[in-house]
Amino acid sequence: MKYYSTRDKSVRMEAAEAVKMGLSRDGGLLTPCEIPQVDEDFLAGLVPLRYQERAAKVMGLYLTDYTEEELLRFAENAYGPEKFDTPAVAPVHTLDAATHCLELWHGPTSAFKDMALQMLPQLLSAALRKTGEHKTACILVATSGDTGKAAMEGFAGVPQTKILVFYPKDGVSAVQEAQMTTQEGDNVGVCAVVGNFDDAQAGVKRIFSDETTRKTLEDRGYFLSSANSINWGRILPQVVYYLSAYCDLVRDGKLRMGEKLNFCVPTGNFGDILAAYYAKRMGLPVGKLICASNRNDVLTEFLRTGVYDRNRPFHTTMSPSMDILVSSNLERLLFDLSGENDAEVRAYMDALAGEGRYEVSDGLKAALKEQYWGGFCDEAGTSAAIADYYKKGYLMDTHTAVAASVMDQYRRETGDRTPTVFVSTASPYKFCDHVLAAIGETPAGDGVELLDQLHGVTGVPVPRRLAALKGKRRRFDLTAEKAGMDGVVLDFLK
Numbered sequence: 001m002k003y004y005s006t007r008d009k010s011v012r013m014e015a016a017e018a019v020k021m022g023l024s025r026d027g028g029l030l031t032p033c034e035i036p037q038v039d040e041d042f043l044a045g046l047v048p049l050r051y052q053e054r055a056a057k058v059m060g061l062y063l064t065d066y067t068e069e070e071l072l073r074f075a076e077n078a079y080g081p082e083k084f085d086t087p088a089v090a091p092v093h094t095l096d097a098a099t100h101c102l103e104l105w106h107g108p109t110s111a112f113k114d115m116a117l118q119m120l121p122q123l124l125s126a127a128l129r130k131t132g133e134h135k136t137a138c139i140l141v142a143t144s145g146d147t148g149k150a151a152m153e154g155f156a157g158v159p160q161t162k163i164l165v166f167y168p169k170d171g172v173s174a175v176q177e178a179q180m181t182t183q184e185g186d187n188v189g190v191c192a193v194v195g196n197f198d199d200a201q202a203g204v205k206r207i208f209s210d211e212t213t214r215k216t217l218e219d220r221g222y223f224l225s226s227a228n229s230i231n232w233g234r235i236l237p238q239v240v241y242y243l244s245a246y247c248d249l250v251r252d253g254k255l256r257m258g259e260k261l262n263f264c265v266p267t268g269n270f271g272d273i274l275a276a277y278y279a280k281r282m283g284l285p286v287g288k289l290i291c292a293s294n295r296n297d298v299l300t301e302f303l304r305t306g307v308y309d310r311n312r313p314f315h316t317t318m319s320p321s322m323d324i325l326v327s328s329n330l331e332r333l334l335f336d337l338s339g340e341n342d343a344e345v346r347a348y349m350d351a352l353a354g355e356g357r358y359e360v361s362d363g364l365k366a367a368l369k370e371q372y373w374g375g376f377c378d379e380a381g382t383s384a385a386i387a388d389y390y391k392k393g394y395l396m397d398t399h400t401a402v403a404a405s406v407m408d409q410y411r412r413e414t415g416d417r418t419p420t421v422f423v424s425t426a427s428p429y430k431f432c433d434h435v436l437a438a439i440g441e442t443p444a445g446d447g448v449e450l451l452d453q454l455h456g457v458t459g460v461p462v463p464r465r466l467a468a469l470k471g472k473r474r475r476f477d478l479t480a481e482k483a484g485m486d487g488v489v490l491d492f493l494k
């Protein structure tokens with residue numbers, strides 16, 4: 001199967017090339033030329049399989065230049081017992097007959113980014129072989145917390161790759177900083193940047209576009225690449241768990257094969273909920289896709305009015321991985337819903353770059369309404385959902401709480417009784433301070449000490465990798481000014 005750009009359909013390439021490039025040269029996102037279809041027989045065939053086997057089968061439909069044997073091997077590496085703390089990998093937790101929670105945080109960094117970032121490095125490393133690339137890929141990441149650690153964990157030890165992560169010095173939680181600075185592996189590096197996330201991100205972008213640096217690195221045998229969620233190699237592994245959740249519910253007698261299921265997804269860059277859309281487009285019986293945002297409600301407004309407007313205040317919230325005003329992956333949805341109209345998509349994206357705003361056609365507005373329902377939840381609503389669900393016996397993190405709250409709103413407003421899965425994207429232990437406060441406790445201490453406090457109060461097990469942080473040796477202690485980031489890169493890639 002070939003891949004093409006959302007901004008120019010004449011640009012065509014194999015999957016391996018698309019994974020290696022990450023982004024098309026015209027700025028568009030690389031997207032499959034057709035969406036493979038599955039029927040009930042295919043789904044029934046997945047039901048008895050393990051997660052790893054399901055992943056190989058589903059990804060194989062899209063990655064026709066990779067063998068199924070290869071994909072199975074990657075899935076065993078990515079989702080095996082060394083990495084994931086449950087053999088189910090992405091278990092579905094049932095709250096009541098029509099309400100289920102898909103837990104995507106059982107991987108090594110306790111956030112859902114692991115689902116894709118355990119797989120992408122292997123897809124990339126194979127892509128280098130398949131395309132005859134001899135240079136080493138150096139992944140540069142600017143992170144606000146979750147992505148950096150998950151990317152380091154995924155790329156650690158992967159041949160022909162190196163990874164360097166920049167995080168804002170005072171912009172990540174104590175647990176997140178400890179996770180990154182203790183990372184093992186010979187091919188990893190991490191550096192704090194004096195400033196905020198935008199400073200780190202701007203620095204990385206500058207290095208990417210600096211021709212002199214690029215040339216120097218090329219002479220040393222490197223090329224720069226990115227592990228951002230616009231890479232198809234990050235979206236595809238996420239399609240798998242929507243089909244897998246459906247199959248689990250059928251296997252456990254909680255859903256009839258063919259019955260519709262809604263998904264409610266806490267959304268930032270629109271990657272996770274885009275994967276749910278692809279699962280639906282493949283033929284999985286999905287009803288509504290419920291898009292949950294925090295106070296940064298740009299997507300809620302867009303899904304309700306058809307106007308995307310980034311000209312608004314940026315709010316820092318207790319669900320930081322969803323604090324985002326430009327949801328890059330929305331571009332793939334617009335492309336598909338417009339009937340793969342690359343000119344139309346290009347016009348919207350030009351308007352977004354120019355005026356920070358665009359309004360979609362009436363046809364697109366109707367298509368969006370049919371597929372999606374958008375809602376948001378403020379800080380008080382997030383805390384209230386944590387408290388409410390904890391009383392019912394389920395402890396959740398701040399991002400998951402946004403999804404739960406918006407799912408409840410959707411049900412109240414529409415009366416829709418379709419069984420629904422809401423997606424849980426992080427362990428509550430990654431955000432101990434807010435979770436403790438929400439359930440009526442006063443956080444005592446900072447960072448890793450709060451793990452014990454939350455465990456003492458709730459009895460919920462602490463993910464073993466987070467518990468192990470306490471005794472871990474700090475390996476990295478590098479800090480740079482924004483202007484010094486180039487030097488850090490050149491030093492790292494000696």
Ligand SMILES: *Cc1c(COP(=O)(O)O)cnc(C)c1O
Pocket residue numbers: 111112113146147229266267268269270271272273321322399425426
């Ligand atoms: C990245 C992230 C999200 C948002 O996912 P997108 O694919 O960017 O929409 C939600 N929750 C957590 C915990 C995350 O790390």
